[in-house]
Amino acid sequence: xxxxxxxxxxxxxxxxxxxxxxxxxxxxxxxxxxxxxxxxxxxxxxxxxxxxxxxxxxxxxxxxxxxxxxxxxxxxxxxxxxxxxxxxxxxxxxxxxxxxxxxxxxxxxxxxxxxxxxxxxxxxxxxxxxxxxxxxxxxxxxxxxxxxxxxxxxxxxxxxxxxxxxxxxxxxxxxxxxxxxxxxxxxxxxxxxxxxxxxxxxxxxxxxxxxxxxxxxxxxxxxxxxxxxxxxxxxxxxxxxxxxxxxx
Amino acid sequence: xxxxxxxxxxxxxxxxxxxxxxxxxxxxxxxxxxxxxxxxxxxxxxxxxxxxxxxxxxxxxxxxxxxxxxxxxxxxxxxxxxxxxxxxxxxxxxxxxxxxxxxxxxxxxxxxxxxxxxxxxxxxxxxxxxxxxxxxxxxxxxxxxxxxxxxxxxxxxxxxxxxxxxxxxxxxxxxxxxxxxxxxxxxxxxxxxxxxxxxxxxxxxxxxxxxxxxxxxxxxxxxxxxxxxxxxxxxxxxxxxxxxxxxx
DNA sequence: GCAAAAGTGTTACCGGTACACCCATGC
DNA sequence: GCATGGGTGTACCGGTAACACTTTTGC
Numbered sequence: 044x045x046x047x048x049x050x051x052x053x054x055x056x057x058x059x060x061x062x063x064x065x066x067x068x069x070x071x072x073x074x075x076x077x078x079x080x081x082x083x084x085x086x087x088x089x090x091x092x093x094x095x096x097x098x099x100x101x102x103x104x105x106x107x108x109x110x111x112x113x114x115x116x117x118x119x120x121x122x123x124x125x126x127x128x129x130x131x132x133x134x135x136x137x138x139x140x141x142x143x144x145x146x147x148x149x150x151x152x153x154x155x156x157x158x159x160x161x162x163x164x165x166x167x168x169x170x171x172x173x174x175x176x177x178x179x180x181x182x183x184x185x186x187x188x189x190x191x192x193x194x195x196x197x198x199x200x201x202x203x204x205x206x207x208x209x210x211x212x213x214x215x216x217x218x219x220x221x222x223x224x225x226x227x228x229x230x231x232x233x234x235x236x237x238x239x240x241x242x243x244x245x246x247x248x249x250x251x252x253x254x255x256x257x258x259x260x261x262x263x264x265x266x267x268x269x270x271x272x273x274x275x276x277x278x279x280x281x282x283x284x285x286x287x288x289x290x291x
Numbered sequence: 292x293x294x295x296x297x298x299x300x301x302x303x304x305x306x307x308x309x310x311x312x313x314x315x316x317x318x319x320x321x322x323x324x325x326x327x328x329x330x331x332x333x334x335x336x337x338x339x340x341x342x343x344x345x346x347x348x349x350x351x352x353x354x355x356x357x358x359x360x361x362x363x364x365x366x367x368x369x370x371x372x373x374x375x376x377x378x379x380x381x382x383x384x385x386x387x388x389x390x391x392x393x394x395x396x397x398x399x400x401x402x403x404x405x406x407x408x409x410x411x412x413x414x415x416x417x418x419x420x421x422x423x424x425x426x427x428x429x430x431x432x433x434x435x436x437x438x439x440x441x442x443x444x445x446x447x448x449x450x451x452x453x454x455x456x457x458x459x460x461x462x463x464x465x466x467x468x469x470x471x472x473x474x475x476x477x478x479x480x481x482x483x484x485x486x487x488x489x490x491x492x493x494x495x496x497x498x499x500x501x502x503x504x505x506x507x508x509x510x511x512x513x514x515x516x517x518x519x520x521x522x523x524x525x526x527x528x529x530x531x532x533x534x535x536x537x538x539x
Numbered sequence: 540g541c542a543a544a545a546g547t548g549t550t551a552c553c554g555g556t557a558c559a560c561c562c563a564t565g566c
Numbered sequence: 567g568c569a570t571g572g573g574t575g576t577a578c579c580g581g582t583a584a585c586a587c588t589t590t591t592g593c
Contacts, residue, residue, distance in 0.1 A: 050300065053376070053402050098400060102376040126374040126404050128301070128350040152346060154301050154402070156374050209537040210458075225545075237535040242547070243583065250581095266544040267590035287485040288555095289457040473572075490574070491556065498554095514571040515563035536582095546589070553582080562573075 049095040052150035055105045056093030056157050056193065057121070058200035059114075061164040062217040064226055066180050067233045068164070069197065070113070073175035074190050076144055086137050088188035091196060092176075093155060106158040113176055120161040120216040124203035125196075128154035132192040141190070157196050159204060161216035208234050212253070215274035221257060223269035224248060248272075253279035297343040300398035303353045304341030304405050304441065305369070306448035307362075309412040310465040312474055314428050315481045316412070317445065318361070321423035322438050324392055334385050336436035339444060340424075341403060343395075354406040361424055368409040368464035372451040373444075376402035380440040389438070405444050407452060409464035456482050460501070463522035469505060471517035472496060496520075501527035 059070035076086035092113050096105040106121050133142065133153055142149055164178075179187070184197055208214050214230055215222075228244050231237075248254050253275045261268035307318035324334035340361050344353040354369050381390065381401055390397055412426075427435070432445055456462050462478055463470075476492045479485075496502050501523045509516035 050400065052298065052301065096376075099378060101378060102374070102402070123373060125371060126350070128344075128404070130347060130349060152298065154350070154404070156376070156402070206458075210454075223545085231537065235535050235537070240583070240585085241545090242585085245546080246582090261545095261591095263592080264544080265542075265592040267546075269545055287483050289479065289483070471572085488557070489572090490558085493573080494555090509564095509572090511565080512571080513565040513569075515573075517572055540593105542593090543591090544589100545591100547587090549585090551582105551584085553580105555581090556579080557577090558575105560574090562571105564570085564572100566567100566569090 048098045049147070049149075050098055051095065051148060052153050054093055054095045054153055054155040055102060055109065056091040056127075056155050056196055057106055057109055057160045058091055058124075058157065058197055059110065059160040059162060060181075060200075060204065060217065061162050061167065061178055062230050062233065063164050063178070064229060065233075066182070067217075068178040069181050069184060070176060071179055071187075071189075072113070073177075074141070075175075076141055086141055088137070088190055089179075089193075090190040091193045095149065095153075102156055106156075106160070110160055114162065114167045116162060116167060120159075120213060122159050124157050124159045125199050126154060126156045127192060127196055127199075128152075129192060135191070138191050155196075157200060159200050159207075161204075161213060163217065163219050165219045205235060212251075212274065212276075212279055218274075221259060221271040221273060223261065223271060225269060227254075227272070251279075252282055253277075296346045297395070297397075298346055299343065299396060300401050302341055302343045302401055302403040303350060303357065304339040304375075304403050304444055305354055305357055305408045306339055306372075306405065306445055307358065307408040307410060308429075308448075308452065308465065309410050309415065309426055310478050310481065311412050311426075312477060313481075314430070315465075316426040317429050317432060318424060319427055319435075319437075320361070321425075322389070323423075324389055334389055336385070336438055337427075337441075338438040339441045343397065343401075350404055354404075354408070358408055362410065362415045364410060364415060368407075368461060370407050372405050372407045373447050374402060374404045375440060375444055375447075376400075377440060383439070386439050403444070405448060407448050407455075409452075409461060411465065411467050413467045453483060460499075460522065460524075460527055466522075469507060469519040469521060471509065471519060473517060475502075475520070499527075500530055501525075 061068045061070065070092060071089040072092055074086060074088050074090045075084065077084055092109050094105070094109055096102060100108070102123070103121065107119070110119055110121065111117060130152065133151065181201065184194065189197070208231070214227070214234060217230060218226060224245055227248065228239060228241065232239060255273045255275055255278070257271045257273055259271040261271070309316045309318065318340060319337040320340055322334060322336050322338045323332065325332055340357050342353070342357055344350060348356070350371070351369065355367070358367055358369065359365060378400065381399060429449065432442065437445070462475070462482060465478060466474060472493055475496065476487060476489065480487060503521045503523055503526070505519045505521055507519040509519070
């Protein structure tokens with residue numbers, strides 16, 4: 044399908060978010076380099092999920108490919124949020140060592156297109172075992188050692204996500220098809236780093252006619268079982284408010 | 292300063308907006324190609340302001356350079372809004388002809404980073420004379436013939452601008468340092484394609500403590516002279532509302 | 540029966556919206 | 567003095583914010 048000739052100076056990087064009903068997580072890939080002879084560990088840190096694009100591959104397709112490779116998942120929310128081309132983004136000592144070691148002949152000036160991916164955590168757990176890829180709470184990223192400018196890319200992604208979630212119904216991408224209102228509330232709280240009043244939150248949701256209650260209820264929980272809800276994109280598109288205003 | 296070696300497959304394109312107190316305009320560059328012998332016009336259309344980046348040039352710097360070349364202006368609001376890498380974005384018949392004619396050896400797969408530029412129209416008029424560059428009302432773009440995927444880029448820029456203006460005080464970038472409230476209102480109306488009630492608009496602005504009335508008044512107008520106002524970014528940064536909420 | 544989370548209503552306040560007339564200036 | 571846009575106040579409504587108790591289930 045692809046030419047399998049990589050573009051040496053253009054890549055995509057995916058910042059993949061997941062929600063475990065408690066906190067927001069990000070999927071990171073181990074990067075490890077050992078000395079060929081001594082076995083000494085030269086590099087041990089984390090990277091975002093990313094790779095160069097193929098010559099005859101669309102940007103979006105490249106991001107989807109990377110996501111599929113890593114998680115086995117298709118049809119994921121995936122959206123460009125920014126591009127990064129700082130001259131020194133690949134200039135770190137470790138990063139230079141790495142680029143030399145992998146011997147792919149990549150350029151020293153690589154522009155990368157950042158993608159935001161939102162995935163339903165419950166769907167992906169199985170696929171990850173034994174891969175050098177793991178979920179980390181977003182709060183932990185600060186103290187982690189990361190490759191290239193991936194920490195900066197991550198922060199930009201967080202920012203973009205927080206902006207977007209206030210204004211578009213993308214939070215649902217992080218939840219399973221059926222979810223409870225408490226889960227939805229916890230998700231918004233995790234995303235925005237705020238906390239909301241339960242009753243007011245529910246009143247607000249009640250006005251979103253595209254969040255639809257189901258007959259189904261929770262089972263096997265040691266408390267009053269919660270009602271399940273469903274997000275209908277179709278209803279959303281039809282009823283989205285055309286309100287034109289500004290809040291600055 | 293620069294290596295003057297261009298990166299053959301990475302460019303930036305600036306969508307430059309201006310406001311003439313009546314409507315929103317965009318700055319476009321003439322593209323014309325004549326047959327060397329017959330003088331026949333082979334291509335005649337418009338492009339965004341864009342060019343390839345230099346090998347040792349930051350993306351932001353490249354955008355600023357292009358803007359400076361075209362308008363003579365420095366210190367302009369300039370922000371990335373999206374990147375474009377469709378395989379066929381340079382594949383049009385005219386575009387291929389053009390690329391061949393200019394003989395720069397650019398790649399057939401060019402990824403371009405789109406920048407939004409907002410400029411104060413009153414400052415730029417002088418610099419443009421006799422250049423192959425002109426303001427066009429944004430409403431006119433639809434029916435114009437544009438190079439590459441520049442029409443699509445323009446629409447994305449419009450979208451990004453409209454989203455951003457609702458939520459950040461960037462409209463002021465399109466106005467002179469001193470402006471009247473009617474000018475500000477006209478601008479918001481032009482940007483959002485809506486119309487607002489004058490009194491309500493003014494009440495809203497009155498709550499923005501970073502829009503500060505000056506002693507100065509209009510002069511020489513055939514009606515009650517308007518008060519001038521000033522946008523203070525400093526006050527904005529200090530008083531920006533930390534309100535955490537969402538409207539979807 | 541107790542622990543744990545689900546679910547529910549009222550009041551007070553504030554911001555948004557709708558709406559019409561007088562004012563200062565140039566010509 | 568007239569044409570032109572500048573500038574102002576009030577009443578109603580709807581949305582947001584604050585707040586506490588009852589319900590259903592598993593163990």
